[in-house]
Each structure stands twice: as C-alpha cells, then as structure tokens.
Amino acid sequence: MDIVSNPGINSENIEAVVEKLKNAIGDKWVSKDPAVLAAYSRDFTISPGNWPNVVVLPGSTEDVQKIIKIANENVIPVVPMSSGFNHGGMCIPRRGGIMVDLLKRMDKVIDVDEESMTITIQSGVRNAVTYAEVNRRFAEDSGRKLTACLPLTMGSASTLANYVARGGGATLLRHGNTPESIVNMTWVLPDGEVLKTGPSAIPNVGVIPQPFGLGPDIAGMLINASGIFGMCTEMTIKIFPEPKIEELMVFDLEDPEDNAFENVIEFVYRVCREDICEMVYKAHGGTMANASPDPEVNREDLAESMGEHILLAVVAGDSEEEIVCKAERVEKIAIECGLYKVLLEMFAEAFGGVEKLGFARGMRTRIGTELGRVMGGKGSFQWMACCPKLEKIPAIARDYDQLLEKYWKPTDPNYPRKRTMAGTAIQGPFQFGRMGTLEYDFWWDPGNVENVKRATQMIKKGVELDLKHGAPLWRNMYDHGETHLPMLGSYFDLLKKTKKEFDPNNLMHPDIIPCTDDYI
Amino acid sequence: MDYNAKLARNVKPLMEYRNDAWKCVRCGLCRMVDAQTIVDQEYVDNCPAGILNKFELFYPAGRQELIRCLTAEPPEIDIDDLSDETLNAIFTCTGCGNCQLICNEMKGLEPTNAFQALKAWAIERYGLKKEHHNLIQSILNYDNPWMAPRSTRSRWTRKLDFNIKDASKEKVDILYFPGCNASYVPEINLTALATAKVLHSAGIDFGMLGQKERCCGSTAFRIGAVEMFEAYKEENIKQLNSLGIKTMVTACAGCHSTFSHNYAGRLDFEVVHVVEYLERMIADGQIEFKNDLNLKVTYHDPCHIGRYSSIYDAPRKVLEALPGVQFKEMKRIRENSLCCGSGGGVKTAYGDMALTMAGQRLDEARDFADADVVVSCCPFCEINLGEAAKARDDGMKVLDLLELVDDAMR
Numbered sequence: 001m002d003i004v005s006n007p008g009i010n011s012e013n014i015e016a017v018v019e020k021l022k023n024a025i026g027d028k029w030v031s032k033d034p035a036v037l038a039a040y041s042r043d044f045t046i047s048p049g050n051w052p053n054v055v056v057l058p059g060s061t062e063d064v065q066k067i068i069k070i071a072n073e074n075v076i077p078v079v080p081m082s083s084g085f086n087h088g089g090m091c092i093p094r095r096g097g098i099m100v101d102l103l104k105r106m107d108k109v110i111d112v113d114e115e116s117m118t119i120t121i122q123s124g125v126r127n128a129v130t131y132a133e134v135n136r137r138f139a140e141d142s143g144r145k146l147t148a149c150l151p152l153t154m155g156s157a158s159t160l161a162n163y164v165a166r167g168g169g170a171t172l173l174r175h176g177n178t179p180e181s182i183v184n185m186t187w188v189l190p191d192g193e194v195l196k197t198g199p200s201a202i203p204n205v206g207v208i209p210q211p212f213g214l215g216p217d218i219a220g221m222l223i224n225a226s227g228i229f230g231m232c233t234e235m236t237i238k239i240f241p242e243p244k245i246e247e248l249m250v251f252d253l254e255d256p257e258d259n260a261f262e263n264v265i266e267f268v269y270r271v272c273r274e275d276i277c278e279m280v281y282k283a284h285g286g287t288m289a290n291a292s293p294d295p296e297v298n299r300e301d302l303a304e305s306m307g308e309h310i311l312l313a314v315v316a317g318d319s320e321e322e323i324v325c326k327a328e329r330v331e332k333i334a335i336e337c338g339l340y341k342v343l344l345e346m347f348a349e350a351f352g353g354v355e356k357l358g359f360a361r362g363m364r365t366r367i368g369t370e371l372g373r374v375m376g377g378k379g380s381f382q383w384m385a386c387c388p389k390l391e392k393i394p395a396i397a398r399d400y401d402q403l404l405e406k407y408w409k410p411t412d413p414n415y416p417r418k419r420t421m422a423g424t425a426i427q428g429p430f431q432f433g434r435m436g437t438l439e440y441d442f443w444w445d446p447g448n449v450e451n452v453k454r455a456t457q458m459i460k461k462g463v464e465l466d467l468k469h470g471a472p473l474w475r476n477m478y479d480h481g482e483t484h485l486p487m488l489g490s491y492f493d494l495l496k497k498t499k500k501e502f503d504p505n506n507l508m509h510p511d512i513i514p515c516t517d518d519y520i
Numbered sequence: 521m522d523y524n525a526k527l528a529r530n531v532k533p534l535m536e537y538r539n540d541a542w543k544c545v546r547c548g549l550c551r552m553v554d555a556q557t558i559v560d561q562e563y564v565d566n567c568p569a570g571i572l573n574k575f576e577l578f579y580p581a582g583r584q585e586l587i588r589c590l591t592a593e594p595p596e597i598d599i600d601d602l603s604d605e606t607l608n609a610i611f612t613c614t615g616c617g618n619c620q621l622i623c624n625e626m627k628g629l630e631p632t633n634a635f636q637a638l639k640a641w642a643i644e645r646y647g648l649k650k651e652h653h654n655l656i657q658s659i660l661n662y663d664n665p666w667m668a669p670r671s672t673r674s675r676w677t678r679k680l681d682f683n684i685k686d687a688s689k690e691k692v693d694i695l696y697f698p699g700c701n702a703s704y705v706p707e708i709n710l711t712a713l714a715t716a717k718v719l720h721s722a723g724i725d726f727g728m729l730g731q732k733e734r735c736c737g738s739t740a741f742r743i744g745a746v747e748m749f750e751a752y753k754e755e756n757i758k759q760l761n762s763l764g765i766k767t768m769v770t771a772c773a774g775c776h777s778t779f780s781h782n783y784a785g786r787l788d789f790e791v792v793h794v795v796e797y798l799e800r801m802i803a804d805g806q807i808e809f810k811n812d813l814n815l816k817v818t819y820h821d822p823c824h825i826g827r828y829s830s831i832y833d834a835p836r837k838v839l840e841a842l843p844g845v846q847f848k849e850m851k852r853i854r855e856n857s858l859c860c861g862s863g864g865g866v867k868t869a870y871g872d873m874a875l876t877m878a879g880q881r882l883d884e885a886r887d888f889a890d891a892d893v894v895v896s897c898c899p900f901c902e903i904n905l906g907e908a909a910k911a912r913d914d915g916m917k918v919l920d921l922l923e924l925v926d927d928a929m930r
Contacts, residue, residue: 029574034597035606036575038589039582044545057574083548084576104574109561126548128555129564136559155555156548447542 006095006510008076014053017074017098021056024066029057029105040081040091040099045382046444046455047089047478052079052099059105061186061194061233068231069192071098071507079509080227082123082158087383088459088478090165090226094511094520103158106233109133116207118183119148120236121160128155134239145242149181160235166224166475174278175240179223183209184236187222190229190503197222198236209238221498226476227509229502243316246278247323249330251311251339259338260309261394264426267337269390271313274333276326278316282309282426311339382455384462385439388471393438396469397424400440403461407454437474481514527617527624527632527781527828531746534591534641537634541588543627550580550619550631553856563851563884567619568861568877569612577609580619580631586610587638599645610635610642611649612873614866615742616859617827639744639864651869652743659752663734664700674730676702676709682720687727687763694719694726695765695789697779699772700735701899707906708899714926715771715794721929722806726769734759738778738824743865753783761788769794771922773898777824793825795897795921799834802841809928812844817924818889819847820881820905821857822898835897835921842928848889850881858884860896862904878908882916893917895924 008017014032021030031037032054042049053076058064071078077097084091084103093099107124112134119134127150134146148159151167161167163178164185175181184198184207197219199205199212211217222229251267253260264282271277313334315326331341388396401424425439440462444455463483466473473480485492496515499506506516549555551567558564565571570579577586586609589596597606613635620632648656655665662670676698677684687695696719702712719726734756741749760768768787770776771794779791801807819839825831832854839847852858861867861877882905885891894909896902897920906918 031575031605033577033603033605035586035589035602035609036577036582038597039576039585042546042585042588044547055575085545085547101574101576104576107561125561126552126564128552128558129561132558133561154547154549155558156552445542447539 006075006077006097008074008507009053009096013074013076017070017076018054020070020074021054021067021098024070025056025058025063029059031055037099040084040093040101043084043086043089043091044446045086045088045478046446046452046459047092050092050094051096052093053096055099055101057101057105061188064100064102064188064231064233065192065194067098067100068188068190068508072190072192072505075505075507077507077510079512080231082161083126083156085154085157086161086165088476088480090476090512093509097507097510100231102161102231102233110234111207112137112239113207116183116209117146117239118207118209118236119239120184120207120234123158123160123231123233123235125159126156127151127153127159127162130159131155144244146239147242148237148239149175149178151178159237160232163235163237164223164232165226174275175238178237179220181238182219182223182235183207183211183238184234185219185222185232186234187230187232190508195230200236207236224475226512228499228513228515230508243278244318245320245323246314246316247327248344249313249315249327249334250342250344251313251334252342253309253339261397263338264309264311265390265393267311267334267339268426270333270337271330274329276315276329277313279312279314280427281312282424283312310342382444382459383439383441384459384466384477385437385474386466386471387437387474388469392469392471393426396438396465396471399465399469400424400462403458403465407458407461438471476513485514527620527630531633531636531640534587534634534637537587537630537637538591540629540631540634541584541591543629544581544584544588544623544631545627546581546585548579548581549626550622552622553618553852554622557856560851563858563888566616566852566856566858568614568616568859568866568873569609571880572873572876573609573612575609577606578612580623580635583609583613583635583638584631587634590638590641602642602646607642607646607649608870610638611744611864612866612870613639614823614859614861614863616823616863618856618859621827621855636742636744636746640746643744648745649743649865649869652745652865655743655865655868656740656745656748659735659737659740660748664704665735665739666700666704668704670731673703673733674728676712677716677728677730679709679713680716680720684716684720685725685727687729687765688732690727691764692725692727693766694724695760695763695768696726696728697733697736697768697770697772697775698728699770699775699899700739701772701774701903703733705899705903708902708920711771711899711902711920711922714920714922715769717926718798718807718922718929719769719794722801727765729759729763732759736775736778737782738774739865741778741782742774742863743868749782753786757783757786761786765789767792769797771897771899771920773822773824774900777828780829793829793831793834793897795825795834795838796831798838798921798925802838807925807929809841809843811928811930813842813924813928814844815893815924816846816848816891817893817895818850818885818891819853819921820850820860820885820894820896820901821854822896822901823857823859823863825897826857827855831897835895838921838925839895842924844928845924848891850884850889850891852884860901860904862900867900867904874904875908875911878904879912881905882908882912886914886916891916893919893924895919895921897921 036055037051040055041051077095079093080100081091082103102123106122108122110120112119130148151162167178184200187195189195199208268280313330317323427437445451463480499515551570552564553566567579576582617632623629623631658665658667685692698712701708737749737752766789768791776793858881860881861874867874885894902918909916909918
C-alpha cells in the first residue's frame with residue numbers, strides 16, 4: 001500500500017512518535033506491527049484503503065490529549081476511529097499517521113440520568129449497549145422502555161460516532177436527527193486542549209437536557225466534521241420514552257408501474273402531518289427478502305411476492321384502543337393513496353412466524369441482528385442518502401433505477417437484482433414538512449475488480465444525480481465533498497479559514513474533507 | 521450440512537477463504553454476544569483474544585483483514601517475515617466459534633474455520649509454536665498430549681470397586697471413552713471415576729479400551745496441526761470401527777466434538793456426550809438420587825458441546841434434577857457462552873491469557889450468578905477454570921457435572 005507523503009511521515013520521525021506514544025499511554029497500547037496496521041486500513045465500502053503508520057488505543061480523554069499533542073510536536077496526521085463501520089472511507093488514514101482507536105478501551109456508559117432523561121457515553125459504547133443500559137436502569141421503575149435516538153445500523157456500531165457523523169436516527173426520526181439529541185460533548189481539539197460543549201461547559205450546571213444560551217453554538221461546527229476539528233471522547237444524549245405497544249402494518253401498491261413513488265410519498269406526507277406513525281419505511285422486496293432469518297427461504301420468490309415497493313408503517317401507543325384508532329386511520333390514508341394493506345400472514349412464514357415480524361421493531365431498536373441479516377447478501381453493500389423535498393423523490397428514484405440498470409451487474413448470475421438491496425428506500429416520519437430521506441443501496445463484490453469499478457461509478461453518478469435534483473446529502477460520504485463543498489460559496493470559504501486557524505498543519509484527519517490548500 | 525457441522529469440520533486451505541475475507545464488512549457483531557440479548561454493558565464482548573489484546577487484529581474482523589492481506593496477489597504483508605505479534609494474533613484464537621455462530625447466520629461466512637486454516641497455514645510456513653512441540657510429539661509417541669506412558673492411561677480405574685470390560689477383547693455395545701485428560705490429569709480422573717460409577721450404578725453394560733485407547737487428536741487439530749491430525753485419525757477410525765460398538769460415550773467435550781464432527785461419516789457408531797446419556801437415564805428413572813448437595817451452582821457451557829454441538833438443555837436438566845442444588849445462570853450462556861480461554865492450544869502457549877479469561881468467567885459466576893460452584897462438562901474448561909479458582913482462593917469451586925451426579929447418587 002502506498003502511503004501518501006506527509007512531512008512528518010519518515011521512518012526516523014515515526015520511530016520517535018512511537019516512543020513518545022508508548023511513554024505517554026503505555027507500551028501495551030501502541031503498535032506499528034504491519035498486520036496490526038493492516039487491520040485499520042480498509043472498510044467495507046469502495047473507498048481505497050490506506051495504512052496508518054502506528055495504531056494507539058487510548059483509555060481516556062487525557063490519553064487522547066497526549067496523542068494529539070505528540071502528533072502536533074512531530075507533524076504527523078492523526079485519524080480517529082471507533083467501530084469503523086461507516087458508509088464511505090471516513091476512518092481511512094489517507095495520509096497515514098496515527099490511527100486512534102476510540103472503541104476498545106473507551107467503551108463505558110458513564111451515567112444514565114433519570115431526572116434529565118439523558119445517557120452519557122464514551123466513544124466506544126455501541127448501540128446495543130446504549131439501548132440495553134438505558135433500559136436496564138429505567139425499565140423496572142417506569143414499566144416503560146426508553147431509548148436513545150439510535151440509527152438504522154448494527155448494534156455493534158458506536159453510538160457516539162453516529163451522532164457526531166450526523167447519523168440518521170431511524171428509531172426516532174420524529175424527534176429529529178441524532179445531532180438534535182446531543183446535550184453535552186467532550187472534544188479534544190487539534191492543539192490537544194479539551195473543549196466541553198453544552199450545559200456541562202458551565203461550572204456547577206451538570207446535565208440538563210437543553211443547549212445553553214451563551215454566545216453562538218460552536219458545537220455545530222464539530223458535527224459531521226469527520227475528525228478535522230478534533231476527536232469526541234464523551235457525549236451526553238437525550239433519551240425518549242418508547243410507546244408501550246406497537247403494531248407493524250405492511251402496504252403494497254395497487255399500481256406499481258405508474259405512480260408508485262407518488263403514492264408512497266403522498267402517504268408518507270399525510271401520515272407524518274397527522275403524526276400517527278412511529279416510523280414509516282419504504283423498502284423494496286430485496287431488503288425484506290434478505291431480512292428473513294430463515295436460511296432455507298427462497299429469497300427471490302419472497303422478493304417477488306413482496307413487490308418492488310413494499311412499505312412498512314409502525315403505529316404505536318400506550319393502549320390497544322389507541323393502536324386500533326391509529327391503525328384504522330393509517331389504513332384509510334393508505335387506501336386513498338393507492339396502497340393496499342398486506343396480510344402479515346402472507347409472508348410471516350418466511351420470517352419464522354408473525355412474532356418474528358418484529359423486524360420493524362428490530363430496525364427501530366437497532367440492536368443488531370435483525371437488520372444485520374439485511375447485510376447478509378452476497379458481497380458488500382454501499383449506501384448513499386439524501387434529504388430531498390418529497391415531490392422530488394419519484395424523479396430521483398427513477399433516475400437511480402436507470403443507473404442501476406446500467407451499472408449493477410451480479411458477479412453471481414444466480415443472484416438477480418430482486419434479491420439484492422439494490423433500490424431506493426424512503427423513511428420517516430419527519431415533522432409536517434414535505435421532506436423525506438431517500439436512500440440508495442446496492443450490492444457489490446469487493447473481491448471483483450470489475451465490480452469495484454462499477455460500484456465506484458455508481459457512487460459518482462449518484463452524487464451527480466443528487467446535485468441535478470437539488471437533493472442535499474445527509475452526511476459526509478466517500479469523496480462527496482469534492483463535488484459538493486465548492487458549491488457552497490462563502491460557507492466553504494469560512495470552513496477553509498476555520499480549518500486553517502484550528503489546525504494550521506492540517507494534521508487532523510487530512511483530506512477526509514477537501515477544505516485545505518494541499519488537498520490530495 | 522447443518523450449522524454445527526459447518527462450524528466444526530469444514531476447514532479448507534487458507535486460499536479458499538480469500539473471498540470471504542473480502543466480504544467481511546467489519547460490522548463487529550461477531551465480537552459480541554448476540555446483540556439482541558445484551559442487557560448489561562459488563563457482559564457484551566465475547567472474543568477472548570480480542571478482549572485481552574484489544575487491537576483490531578486480535579478480533580475476527582482484524583484476522584479476516586490479515587487473511588485478505590496474506591492471500592492477496594501479491595501479498596500485502598511480507599508472508600515470510602510475520603512478527604511475533606502477528607503470530608500471536610493467529611494463535612491466540614481459541615476457536616470458540618462465537619464469531620462463526622454470529623456471522624454464518626448473517627453473511628454466510630465461516631470465520632472460525634478460516635482462522636483454523638490460518639493457524640494451519642502459519643504452521644506450514646513457520647512451524648509449530650515451540651510451546652506446542654512437546655504436545656504434538658507426545659501424541660505421536662504416546663497417543664496422549666501429556667507425555668505420559670500408555671501403560672498408565674487406565675491407572676485411575678484401580679480406585680473402582682468393579683471391573684470394566686476390555687472392549688478390545690470383549691464385545692460391548694457401549695464404549696466409554698474417557699479421553700486423555702480424564703485418564704492422565706489427577707483432578708480430571710475424578711470425572712472418569714464418577715462417569716464410570718454412574719454408568720455402572722445405572723446398570724449400563726459398557727467397556728473401555730484401556731491402554732489401547734488413543735488420543736482423539738482434538739488438541740492437534742485445534743492448534744492447527746491439521747495434516748498430522750488427518751493422518752492420525754485414520755488409525756483411530758480403523759481401531760474404533762473394528763470394535764463393533766453401537767455407541768461411544770464420552771465425558772470430554774473435545775473428544776465429543778472431534779469424533780462427532782471431524783470424524784463425521786467415518787464412524788460406524790453414534791457418539792454421545794455423557795450428559796445426553798444422563799438426561800435419558802434420569803428421564804427413564806434409571807438413576808436415583810439420595811444425597812442432598814446443598815450447593816449454589818452455575819453452569820459454564822463448553823464451546824465444544826455448546827456452540828459446536830448445541831448440547832445446551834441436557835446439562836441444565838441434569839442439574840435441575842439434582843437434590844439441594846440451587847442453579848442460577850450466568851449472563852453469557854448457551855450460544856452466547858464466554859469461552860474459558862483454554863481452547864485452540866491457548867492454554868499451552870499463552871497460559872496467562874487463558875487464566876485471565878478464566879478469571880473473568882469466574883467473576884461472572886460470582887457477580888451475576890452468585891455461585892459457589894461452577895459446573896461444566898469439559899476437562900479443558902475445568903482444568904483452566906479450576907486453576908484460576910485456586911489462584912483466587914475465594915472458595916469458588918469448579919466441578920464436572922458427573923462429580924455432582926455421583927455425589928448425589930451416594
């Protein structure tokens with residue numbers, strides 16, 4: 001692997017850095033063994049891999065401070081990683097340097113506070129643990145489950161990293177995106193100093209679940225910054241009560257050829273305005289088919305039977321009456337939008353019985369294995385997401401379908417597209433406004449050179465497609481910044497100036513966001 | 521092929537795991553217990569090598585990346601100059617099967633088998649770890665890994681007040697196969713004695729091979745000496761099939777797993793772990809318990825009858841049938857059981873690591889299950905956990921389930 005040159009990356013300096021790091025945080029937690037480095041060189045996306053020069057495992061915020069100070073003294077890049085399970089090379093050390101593994105030793109839930117309804121976590125706390133700890137400490141007293149706003153991903157992914165990276169909190173989109181649930185953060189800045197944001201920055205305040213009102217909110221600058229302004233080591237986030245009962249409803253389209261997306265978005269818009277759904281998710285048959293826990297199930301047939309545009313709606317409440325009332329209303333709206341209700345029993349068998357159709361709940365609670373199966377197809381999986389106005393979704397989705405026709409080719413001829421997640425998903429609810437999130441998914445085979453090329457083209461064309469339709473990206477992803485950031489005018493200029501001021505040597509995760517003069 | 525067979529027997533050459541290594545998405549679920557079961561942050565991680573070494577390389581996803589680099593063309597790491605740290609990452613895998621249980625269901629990959637292939641590859645290129653030399657030599661010379669003469673294999677039977685038939689001379693339907701640990705390790709002799717006494721008391725007509733019994737080869741296979749194992753097992757197959765037995769009963773999880781999976785399709789008889797046999801005997805009323813044990817116990821699922829063979833209910837049913845036993849589960853149990861840390865040759869080559877893991881398991885038994893006694897059905901677990909318990913000196917005991925059964929029958 002080639003390591004992109006950087007002034008501090010030479011063998012003499014690296015040796016010096018390794019020694020300093022060992023003295024600072026302990027021999028045991030520093031390694032430059034080639035195989036150890038290789039294990040941090042790649043993720044599952046199409047992003048090209050690159051090796052760090054040294055890996056460190058800090059055990060505290062103080063350790064992270066020491067590491068960043070050493071990086072500064074020796075002019076060597078420093079890159080944060082927690083679980084490393086992201087959607088586009090966000091933890092690849094593009095110029096080598098020090099890889100800071102924030103997952104392994106900083107994995108404690110620090111506090112769950114019943115009064116403020118918050119949980120305070122370290123960087124290595126994973127979604128499944130966040131969910132478990134919130135409930136372990138609360139559920140017995142209140143008789144009600146609680147949850148943080150957890151993302152539509154694996155239980156093994158870092159909660160803090162997801163919040164910092166502006167993850168989509170699919171479990172509780174009704175409360176906004178994940179950053180809107182952040183209360184306090186602890187950051188180590190590029191000079192090694194600690195920055196506290198939120199109420200905890202004020203002496204003697206402690207945890208209160210509201211941002212404080214002193215001056216501008218500089219915390220926003222740190223979000224979605226992919227480590228270019230520092231590393232987050234601790235975070236306090238809000239937790240929310242979960243309804244006591246929920247019911248999954250599944251809808252298909254009367255006329256899938258003509259107005260599929262128009263019908264779906266109309267439905268999403270109306271149920272969101274009436275605030276009657278806990279979650280709405282327009283998947284495609286391949287997603288659901290891959291989600292079946294039954295290894296023997298014929299996923300192609302299952303995908304076929306579910307149709308191209310299957311829609312899941314979760315209604316929830318505290319009493320059966322409330323559920324019935326909401327479900328009736330949702331069904332009425334669905335019919336008016338050209339959707340029809342699918343009997344769960346129709347495909348319950350494929351999911352191991354109706355009770356297993358808690359798939360929806362699995363998605364909402366993010367505790368891992370249910371959604372994990374969706375990742376179980378052949379090859380790897382690439383995800384892109386944007387947040388367009390609802391009325392733009394049909395056109396974007398149709399254009400995306402054409403991209404898939406052109407670039408998606410199975411490496412396994414027995415693996416038809418219908419069995420894959422290749423397609424679009426729409427999710428909600430958002431509050432009232434005509435906005436949704438649109439997700440593009442496709443499979444690719446990372447061991448196949450031709451397939452990798454196709455996947456790379458898909459990403460590039462997907463970005464162009466977003467821009468063409470005026471759909472903003474949800475978060476940083478593989479090289480999107482190159483096309484998007486220059487469009488931002490004075491916003492981009494300020495970003496560049498701020499980066500230069502904060503990190504004059506461009507050591508904090510260089511090149512992950514193209515906002516420096518020496519971007520490669 | 522059923523799932524358990526996939527986990528245990530289908531080990532191919534390393535190159536054949538290359539595409540799997542590419543397909544690992546680094547999700548990290550394989551290093552945890554089943555995410556759906558988590559209720560407490562203290563009992564989440566489930567990969568012994570990763571828990572103790574922390575670097576990504578020591579977890580399944582890191583090892584997959586290592587395989588990817590080693591099998592790339594050209595290799596991305598100098599395959600002739602692997603460091604001690606890298607070799608440690610390869611050989612500290614206990615082969616517990618947690619990663620494969622999680623990953624195989626979701627992505628169809630076979631990481632535990634791949635890591636077994638990685639060990640075999642490393643041995644081919646770098647030779648055996650020096651700590652494993654004596655063990656392998658001992659199996660080849662003495663048919664056991666304990667450097668003990670064949671003539672002493674059945675010495676433990678002198679403590680019995682009845683005779684056991686010699687299955688090599690006399691036709692029997694049931695062969696009791698104690699295995700090397702129960703035959704040679706004094707603490708584990710108790711398991712062999714208890715097993716023999718229980719079978720005898722229940723009126724089972726059984727025999728043994730005595731000094732002619734040979735190691736099943738499990739130890740050799742698990743440390744990665746796959747070629748040696750394959751040659752060795754052929755002799756065992758010839759010998760065992762010539763006996764004309766219908767059932768082999770063993771109280772060793774390693775022997776059970778090896779005969780059930782690595783010899784699969786080659787043996788002319790069924791292989792049963794004694795706990796399955798006990799469960800049947802209790803249900804049929806063949807066993808009568810007289811003694812109230814008055815113990816607070818928990819059960820440690822050994823990987824080789826747990827994840828490898830799905831024997832979860834039988835030992836629990838036996839425990840629940842014992843008078844005076846207060847049984848409470850630990851948190852990581854059944855499919856999610858935490859490996860004791862001794863498997864895959866780790867106990868021999870990385871004794872401290874094995875003991876640290878065993879200590880963590882005993883902590884869980886004390887803190888979560890409030891137990892005085894950890895019960896298991898595997899001599900490897902019992903040796904390792906027992907050693908850790910001795911070092912703690914806090915009164916915690918480690919016993920084989922058969923010992924409790926024997927006590928309760930007296």
